[in-house]
Amino acid sequence: MKISVIGCGYVGLVTGIGFAELGNSIIFVDTDDVKVNMINALKTPIYEPGLEELMGRNKGRFYATKDYREAIQNSEVTLICVGTPSMEDGSIDLSYVKASAEQIGRSLSEKDEYHIVVVKSTVLPGTTEEIVKPIIEKESGKRAFEDFGLAMNPEFLREGNAIEDFFKPDRIVIGVRDESTRSWLEELYRFFSCPKLVTDIKTAEMIKYASNAFLATKISFANEIGNICKKLGMDAYRVFEGVGLDHRINPAFFRAGIGFGGSCLPKDIRALIRRAEELGEQPRILRAVIEVNENQPLRLIELLKKHVQSLRGKKIGILGLAFKPGTDDVRESRAILIVKKLIEEGARVLAYDPKAVENFRKLFPDIEYASSAEELVAESDAIMIVTEWRDFENLDYRGKIVIDGRRIERAMKEAKIYEGVCW
Ligand code: NAD
Numbered sequence: 001m002k003i004s005v006i007g008c009g010y011v012g013l014v015t016g017i018g019f020a021e022l023g024n025s026i027i028f029v030d031t032d033d034v035k036v037n038m039i040n041a042l043k044t045p046i047y048e049p050g051l052e053e054l055m056g057r058n059k060g061r062f063y064a065t066k067d068y069r070e071a072i073q074n075s076e077v078t079l080i081c082v083g084t085p086s087m088e089d090g091s092i093d094l095s096y097v098k099a100s101a102e103q104i105g106r107s108l109s110e111k112d113e114y115h116i117v118v119v120k121s122t123v124l125p126g127t128t129e130e131i132v133k134p135i136i137e138k139e140s141g142k143r144a145f146e147d148f149g150l151a152m153n154p155e156f157l158r159e160g161n162a163i164e165d166f167f168k169p170d171r172i173v174i175g176v177r178d179e180s181t182r183s184w185l186e187e188l189y190r191f192f193s194c195p196k197l198v199t200d201i202k203t204a205e206m207i208k209y210a211s212n213a214f215l216a217t218k219i220s221f222a223n224e225i226g227n228i229c230k231k232l233g234m235d236a237y238r239v240f241e242g243v244g245l246d247h248r249i250n251p252a253f254f255r256a257g258i259g260f261g262g263s264c265l266p267k268d269i270r271a272l273i274r275r276a277e278e279l280g281e282q283p284r285i286l287r288a289v290i291e292v293n294e295n296q297p298l299r300l301i302e303l304l305k306k307h308v309q310s311l312r313g314k315k316i317g318i319l320g321l322a323f324k325p326g327t328d329d330v331r332e333s334r335a336i337l338i339v340k341k342l343i344e345e346g347a348r349v350l351a352y353d354p355k356a357v358e359n360f361r362k363l364f365p366d367i368e369y370a371s372s373a374e375e376l377v378a379e380s381d382a383i384m385i386v387t388e389w390r391d392f393e394n395l396d397y398r399g400k401i402v403i404d405g406r407r408i409e410r411a412m413k414e415a416k417i418y419e420g421v422c423w
Contacts, residue, residue, distance in 0.1 A: 003019055003025070003026050004026070004079070005029065005078075005081055006068075006079065006080050007029075007100070008081075010263070011155050012030075012082075013051065014051060014157060015081060015120065017054050020058040021057070021167075022191050026061060027062070027063060027071040027075055028064035028071075029067070032045075037064075039055075040063055042059060047327060047328035048162050048327065049160065050163045068107045069106075072104060072107035072111060072115065073111055075115075076115060078104055078116070078117050078118065079120050080097065080120060081155075085263075086266075090271065090273060091271060091274040092127075092271040092274075094131060097123060098131065101117075102139050105137070106139045109139060109140045116149035117148060117151075118151045119151070119152045124271060127205060128150065128151075128201050129177075136150070145178040145181070146178075149184060151174060152175035152176075152204040153185065154173050155208075160326020160327045169192065169194050171195045172189050174186070174196060175199050175204025186198075208268075209271075212265055213269055213272055215265065216269050216286075219259065219293070220296075222253075223258075223293070225256070226422025227422060229422055229423070230420075237256065237422075255407075257296075257422065258338075258406070259293040259294075259297060259334060261334050261336075262323040262333075266290070266332045269286055270290065273287060294337075297334040297337045299421050300386075300403050300405050303403045304382060304384065304403045306419065307403075307417050312347070314381045315348045315380050316349055316381065316382055316384060317351075317382070317384065318339060318342075318351040318376075319352060319377075319383055320335065320352075321335045321360040322353055322356035323387070325387055327356070333356075333387075334405065335387070348368065349364075349367040350380055351364070351370070352371075352375070352376040354389055356387075373395055374395065377395050377397065385402065385404040385405055385411060386406065388408060392408045392411070393408055393410045395410065395411070397411045398416070401416065402418050404420045404421065
């Protein structure tokens with residue numbers, strides 16, 4: 001199939017390269033010159049394990065451009081993968097989705113052949129049919145579900161595991177209204193053996209939000225129980241080992257620690273809360289999930305103060321800046337809240353991450369950055385572990401004060417003074 005992919009971020013690039021690997025030809029579209037040029041030079045503008053190798057292997061099956069017209073004319077299906085960040089008030093910012101729908105519509109007005117447009121970006125229920133559809137119809141002069149196909153196909157990949165998640169998803173959700181679009185998408189996903197759930201468009205949109213809301217709830221729940229365990233002198237991980245053995249519960253994601261960050265969970269939960277409020281609902285559980293999550297990283301600072309009374313002038317090492325291991329993404333990383341608080345308290349911050357330093361430096365240009373994890377450990381008065389990169393298991397923590405938000409076993413065993421946030 002000939003596929004155009006709009007937006008070359010974590011979702012667009014991985015999805016496009018994944019489909020290239022399955023034998024499709026891909027045209028990437030992005031507004032960012034740097035990304036377009038890098039992709040055409042077979043370089044990935046984001047860090048995702050295995051992605052650059054996969055790009056090299058599929059050389060000749062894809063290219064990138066800024067030109068929507070060229071991409072739409074030369075493809076049969078378009079996947080919208082642009083960002084849907086939060087506005088100040090937590091509501092969803094649809095400006096990128098709207099801008100891409102406009103451009104797609106304009107390009108479709110010049111195309112005679114049937115074309116399918118698929119929204120893969122995470123959008124609130126109703127967005128595809130009430131916002132994207134009218135824009136494309138207005139700009140193209142065509143009618144959705146008749147002259148062109150329209151679908152919503154939420155994405156569930158996890159950064160850091162995105163390639164594996166692309167090829168082996170737990171499920172594929174296809175939100176459609178007309179038979180023609182449905183059969184095109186079934187054809188697109190014919191190589192995948194996981195369960196495929198075909199729903200109406202709004203339901204597909206809601207499945208993504210409900211999934212993320214549940215995952216976020218599971219984390220904040222684990223943290224709340226974990227905080228109680230800590231006060232009682234217990235290890236939350238032992239507790240959740242026992243809890244997770246119940247087949248109705250499932251052990252995955254009971255990772256008590258300093259909470260969730262990233263480009264999805266926080267903004268998606270906030271967007272769902274705002275939408276629920278607009279509908280006159282009181283999303284009490286979701287509000288509590290965010291509240292627990294905002295406070296959780298600050299517990300690390302409280303634990304630090306138990307051992308270092310005044311932080312003023314002390315050099316505090318932050319191990320890990322990415323919102324999770326395996327990515328260079330620092331959006332809503334827990335490190336942001338922790339570093340801000342440390343600066344407020346007058347500490348000197350020394351930071352390190354194997355992949356995310358450059359992105360973090362854009363947010364905090366004035367703190368110090370270590371050139372290696374070893375250097376950070378050696379030079380810090382106290383160390384805070386914020387991201388669980390596997391390499392952090394290989395460091396020598398002997399003689400050090402370590403406050404751990406992510407449970408690095410070696411630090412737990414070796415540090416002179418050790419505090420885990422929920423254990
Ligand atoms: P991203 O910010 O990494 O990438 C978005 C890309 O879109 C950028 O390269 C940007 O330059 C480009 N773009 C913006 N406006 C454009 C336009 N008008 N035309 C063409 N390109 C444009 O975003 P992401 O993390 O890949 O997320 C994309 C969507 O997928 C979001 O809705 C997100 O919630 C959802 N999602 C993300 C993940 C994840 O792990 N990152 C997982 C599942 C779903």
